[in-house]
Every structure is written in C-alpha cells, then in structure tokens.
Amino acid sequence: MRRRTILIIAACLAILAGLLPMVAVAHLLRVRAVAAEQRHMEEYARWTLIRANQVFADARRTLLAAEVPPGTECSPEHVARLRQIAMDARSVEDIGYFRDGRLACTSLGPVGQRVPRTPPDLRLGGGFAVIFHLQPRTFRSQPMLAMSHGGYTALIKPERLVDVLTDSHMTLGIAAGPGRLIALSGRTDPQLLRTLIAGPTAGIDDHHVFASLREAPLTAFAFSDRAQALGRLRNDYLLLLPMGLLVSTLLVGLVIWVSRQRLSPEKELAIAIRKREFVVHYQPIIDLSNGRCVAAEALLRWRRPDGRWIGPDLFIPLAEETGLISPLTDLLIERVIEDQAALLRADRDLHISINISARDLESGRFLPVLTEAVTRSGVAPSQIWIEATEQGFIRAEIAAGAVEAARAAGHMVAIDDFGTGYSSLSLLQGLPLDALKIDKSFVEAIATDAATSVVTPHIIDMAHGLKLRIIAEGVETREQEAYLRAAGVRLAQGWLYSHALPASEFATFHQDRKVQGGGASARRARARSGGDAIAAR
Numbered sequence: 001m002r003r004r005t006i007l008i009i010a011a012c013l014a015i016l017a018g019l020l021p022m023v024a025v026a027h028l029l030r031v032r033a034v035a036a037e038q039r040h041m042e043e044y045a046r047w048t049l050i051r052a053n054q055v056f057a058d059a060r061r062t063l064l065a066a067e068v069p070p071g072t073e074c075s076p077e078h079v080a081r082l083r084q085i086a087m088d089a090r091s092v093e094d095i096g097y098f099r100d101g102r103l104a105c106t107s108l109g110p111v112g113q114r115v116p117r118t119p120p121d122l123r124l125g126g127g128f129a130v131i132f133h134l135q136p137r138t139f140r141s142q143p144m145l146a147m148s149h150g151g152y153t154a155l156i157k158p159e160r161l162v163d164v165l166t167d168s169h170m171t172l173g174i175a176a177g178p179g180r181l182i183a184l185s186g187r188t189d190p191q192l193l194r195t196l197i198a199g200p201t202a203g204i205d206d207h208h209v210f211a212s213l214r215e216a217p218l219t220a221f222a223f224s225d226r227a228q229a230l231g232r233l234r235n236d237y238l239l240l241l242p243m244g245l246l247v248s249t250l251l252v253g254l255v256i257w258v259s260r261q262r263l264s265p266e267k268e269l270a271i272a273i274r275k276r277e278f279v280v281h282y283q284p285i286i287d288l289s290n291g292r293c294v295a296a297e298a299l300l301r302w303r304r305p306d307g308r309w310i311g312p313d314l315f316i317p318l319a320e321e322t323g324l325i326s327p328l329t330d331l332l333i334e335r336v337i338e339d340q341a342a343l344l345r346a347d348r349d350l351h352i353s354i355n356i357s358a359r360d361l362e363s364g365r366f367l368p369v370l371t372e373a374v375t376r377s378g379v380a381p382s383q384i385w386i387e388a389t390e391q392g393f394i395r396a397e398i399a400a401g402a403v404e405a406a407r408a409a410g411h412m413v414a415i416d417d418f419g420t421g422y423s424s425l426s427l428l429q430g431l432p433l434d435a436l437k438i439d440k441s442f443v444e445a446i447a448t449d450a451a452t453s454v455v456t457p458h459i460i461d462m463a464h465g466l467k468l469r470i471i472a473e474g475v476e477t478r479e480q481e482a483y484l485r486a487a488g489v490r491l492a493q494g495w496l497y498s499h500a501l502p503a504s505e506f507a508t509f510h511q512d513r514k515v516q517g518g519g520a521s522a523r524r525a526r527a528r529s530g531g532d533a534i535a536a537r
Contacts, residue, residue: 034209038202041211041222044172048220049213052161052174052182056147058091059156060128063149066095073097073151074105082107092154093144094136099151106138113137120148122176122217132180145182158183169225173197176217188223196221266322269315273327278302280335281500282352284509285471285493288485293513297353297387297493298336299500300328325357329366333373336384339503341377343510350510353385355416358392364402371409381410385435389416393431403432414471418459428466436463440474440494446483460487 065085068078074097086095086107096106103115115137120129131146136155145156161183162172171186175197184193192208195201199212199219204226212221272278278300285295302310319325332354340352360366374381386406393399393415403413414435415428428436438459445453463470472484475494484492501509 034204037209037224038204038211041170041209041224042202042213044170044222045211045213045220048162048172048174048222049215049218051163052218052220053215055091055156055160058089059147059154060126060149062086062089062092062095062154063128063147063152066097066152067150073099074110079105079107079109089154091156091160093141093157094139094155096138096153096155097151098153103138108138111138117153118146121180124217130176132176132182159185169228171223173221175219175221182218192223196223265318266324269318269322269324272302272304273324273331276331277304278328278331278335279502280332280339281502282340282506283493283500284498284506284513285353285491286497286513288481288490288492291513293497293510294349295351295353295385295491296506296510297500298332298355300332300335301500320357320359326360326365329356329360330369333366333370337373337377337379341379343507344379344383345377347510347514348380348383351383351385351412353387353414355387355389356392358388361386361388361392361402362395362398364405367402367405367409370411382412385412385414387414387416387437390418390427393427400431407432407434414469417473428462428468433466433468435469435471436466437471437473438489443472443474443480443484443494444476446480457487460489464488 062085066082068081072078078097082095082097082105086092089095094107096111097104098117101117103111103117105111118131118134121132122130124130127149129148131148131153133143134146134155135141135143143158145158145161147154147156161174162185171184171188173184173188173193173196174182176182179194179197181193181197189207192205192210196210196212197219199221200214202211204210207226208223209226210221210223212219214220280298281301282296282298284293285297286292287294300312300316302312302315304310316325316328319328336352336354344350344352354370356366370384371381374384388399406413412434413432414437415431415433416437417439418436436459438456442456442459446456447453460470469491470489471491471493472480472489473493475481475484475492475496477496480494481492481496498509
C-alpha cells in the first residue's frame with residue numbers, strides 16, 4: 001500500500017514536473033509580453049508629449065511673428081504677412097487678428113461678418129492661452145484647437161498633436177487641464193479614457209494595455225489591443241519552448257530518480273531507522289526448575305506508518321548487506337534501555353539478551369554505545385547479555401577479542417542458533433563464552449524420528465562439558481520441556497510459554513511468573529501466540 005502510494009505520488013510529481021516548466025514559460029512569456037507592451041506604450045506616450053510641445057512651440061513662434069506696429073493691423077501688407085506666416089508654419093492652419101473683441105482679419109483678408117472672440121479654456125505662461133474646441137466661422141472645418149497671444153489667434157488641427165497610425169491597433173491621445181481631451185487618434189472605452197486622462201498610469205485590463213504620462217499642462221497616453229499584444233508571443237514561444245521542454249525533461253528525470261531511490265528497500269530502511277519506526281518485543285526466557293521468567297530476548301520489530309509489520313527475516317539481512325546494521329543495533333540498545341531500565345533496576349536477577357551482528361561483533365563498535373547506555377540508566381552490565389550467531393565467530397581470533405572486551409565490561413556472551421552453521425568443539429573451546437542457545441530446529445526434533453534428533457543430546461553434553469549455560473529455543477510442547485529439564489537444560493523460550501511481547505505486556509508477564517511461577521498470564525500469552533505471524537519462536 002505504501003509503495004503504491006509512493007508510485008502514485010511520484011507519477012503525479014512527474015506530471016507536474018513536466019507541466020509546471022511549460023506553464024512557467026507561458027506565464028513568463030505573457031509577463032514579458034505585457035511588460036514590453038507597456039514599455040512600448042510609455043515610449044509612444046512620451047513621443048506624443050514631445051510632438052504636442054513642438055506644435056505648441058511652433059504656434060507660439062507664429063503668433064509672435066505676426067505682430068506689427070500699432071495702426072497697421074489688417075492693412076494689405078499685414079494680411080499678406082499673416083498669409084505668409086501661416087504658409088510657413090508647420091502646425092498652424094490659419095491666423096487671425098481681433099480688434100475690440102471681434103475678428104478683424106485673417107490670412108485670407110478682412111472679415112466682414114461679426115465673429116466674437118471665444119474666451120480661453122486654459123491660460124499658459126507668457127500671455128498665451130488655449131481654446132480646446134473652437135469652431136471656425138470663416139471657413140468650414142471640424143472643431144480646431146486655438147492658441148492666442150495678445151490680439152492674435154492661431155488655429156491648429158488637433159490631429160497634428162498625435163500621429164495617425166496605420167496598420168496598428170495602437171491609439172494615441174493628448175489632454176490638458178482638468179480632464180479636457182484635446183486629440184485622440186482612434187476610439188476607446190470612456191472609462192479607460194477617464195483613467196488615462198487622470199494619469200499618469202500604466203497597466204492592463206481585460207481588453208487593453210495602456211500607459212499615460214503627464215508634463216503640465218499636458219497629459220499624453222497610448223493604449224493597444226491586449227489580444228494583439230499577446231498575439232506577438234509566437235516568436236518568443238518558439239524561442240523559449242525548447243528551453244521549457246529541456247527543463248521539463250530534467251525535472252521528470254529527477255522525480256523518477258528520487259522516487260526510485262525512495263522506493264528502494266535500502267532507502268526505505270534508512271528512512272525508517274532515522275524516523276525510529278522500530279520497536280522491541282521481548283520473548284520471555286523461563287527457568288525450567290521453577291517456571292519463573294528470568295530473562296527475555298529483545299527482538300526488533302518494524303512497524304510502518306500505515307500499520308504494516310515487516311518481519312525481521314526481511315529487514316535484518318538487508319541491514320547487514322547495506323551496512324545499516326550498526327545504526328539498527330544502536331537503536332535496539334536505545335529501545336531496550338528505554339523499555340526495561342526500570343524493571344531491570346527493580347529485579348537485579350533479570351537480564352535481557354540482545355543480538356549483535358557479526359560485523360558489529362568483530363568491530364566492537366557496539367560496546368561503547370552499550371556501556372554508555374547501561375551506565376546512564378543504572379542497569380548492571382551483567383543484566384544485558386550479548387548474543388551472536390555462529391557466523392560472528394568464524395574469525396575466531398577477532399571474535400575472541402570482542403568477546404573478552406564484552407565480558408570484561410561485565411556482560412555475558414552467548415552463541416545463538418548453535419548447530420546451524422560451522423560449529424565445532426574447537427570453536428567453542430577457543431572462545432570465552434558464557435552460554436549456548438540450542439537452535440529451535442534441534443528442539444523440534446526431540447521425541448521424533450528426525451535425523452537431527454540424535455544431535456540434540458550431543459549438543460547438550462558438549463555444553464555441559466564446557467560448563468556453558470544452555471538456553472533452548474522454540475519450545476512448543478510439554479514433551480520437549482520435560483526432555484530438556486531431564487537433560488539438565490536450565491533455560492527455555494518458545495510459544496509454550498509466550499510469544500514475543502511488547503514492553504508493557506512483558507512486565508506483566510514477568511511479574512505474574514515471578515509470583516505464580518507460571519500462572520494465568522502465561523496461559524493468556526500462549527493463547528495469543530497462535531495469531532502472531534511475526535513472533536520469534
């Protein structure tokens with residue numbers, strides 16, 4: 001279930017890793033396109049301001065050049081002068097002279113009709129003023145922009161202030177004063193127009209990209225169609241799409257690699273050790289002479305976060321193969337002291353056996369860890385026994401040194417699963433051992449016709465001859481128990497007494513056995529043992 005979950009998560013991450021760079025590239029391109037279009041709008045707004053100021057400057061020069069000495073206004077010479085000035089001016093369409101508030105003459109000649117002077121909409125410095133929408137009376141025309149100085153007024157076409165843009169979805173505009181639009185090169189939404197005239201501003205809405213700039217008294221603005229701006233992304237997409245695909249490929253590969261690493265048994269075991277997913281169960285060891293619980297073998301159990309139990313027959317070999325057995329041993333020692341320190345201090349005759357791998361036994365690295373834990377907890381070293389399989393004693397000289405160091409520290413040392421490996425009398429004679437554990441396969445052969453049934457008494461006799469304590473593993477029947485007791489075996493463990501128990505249940509079992517010598521708790525433990533799929537037998 002956990003592996004399936006990881007695979008699903010990895011697949012989702014791989015999909016996201018493939019999509020996110022592409023989405024990020026698309027978003028980046030969109031942001032870049034909008035930002036570039038806004039800069040483009042700001043440039044055109046700035047250019048529109050420059051153009052408007054140039055038109056106003058040209059009109060000022062024209063008005064100043066039109067002035068003549070008093071008394072000569074509207075004379076043939078003056079009219080000719082006005083005509084020449086209007087023709088030479090780039091921005092002025094016509095120029096007229098007002099006398100007593102009425103139009104007296106223009107560049108076309110004297111004016112006979114009554115044309116009053118229109119009050120200005122905006123006064124500028126230096127005696128100049130502007131009228132925004134003036135309807136000419138002496139010729140047909142659209143409303144025009146007028147600039148006046150003294151008695152003279154110059155007419156300007158509003159579109160001269162903005163470029164007339166073709167083959168473009170851009171619109172330019174110029175305004176002055178308190179929200180007065182002067183010229184606009186196209187059409188626009190009134191709300192957007194109010195926003196731009198109120199400027200300066202820059203931004204994007206549902207339909208436009210826009211910018212406006214102010215240089216008193218003028219405000220210039222530019223905006224373009226948003227869809228057209230984003231439509232220019234095609235070239236950018238072609239440029240950045242391969243980069244996005246490359247990043248996507250790299251991220252997908254990374255996710256696959258990480259998920260494989262996470263799914264590897266070695267990596268899962270390392271993570272489990274780091275997260276302390278392991279607990280210790282304790283299989284009671286019984287004194288056959290009185291039925292009391294005098295010891296327990298500490299057995300590691302791996303419980304996954306989803307509640308699944310992983311058997312030690314799976315994770316112990318993996319830990320030994322991958323070099324993770326040492327941190328696992330450290331965790332075992334830590335758990336045993338945490339679980340049983342109080343019980344061990346209360347009953348100094350009780351001991352707990354811990355299993356040490358061949359690698360740790362030969363290196364001796366476990367011993368300082370164990371010594372520090374025992375010293376800190378107040379547990380006697382003799383209450384922690386060391387068990388190692390025959391494999392740990394193959395290199396006898398190295399193993400002998402480790403055993404002597406452990407015994408010197410006060411620990412008892414036992415050879416575990418005796419008879420299943422390369423055991424020999426010379427091996428036992430050459431090692432300073434304290435105890436021997438008969439493997440359950442030999443115990444199962446007791447009172448049967450199995451070929452190994454003849455081996456069991458020889459192992460017992462050999463252990464007695466070497467003055468080793470004997471512990472029988474895997475005791476399941478009363479016949480086996482009776483045989484072992486008669487053969488002088490003092491200690492036994494197996495489902496006949498109890499399966500491996502959690503720390504709290506073991507404490508209850510131990511107390512029951514201590515008081516009753518094998519009463520109700522033992523019977524309950526035996527009843528439960530039938531359903532324990534992972535218990536050590």
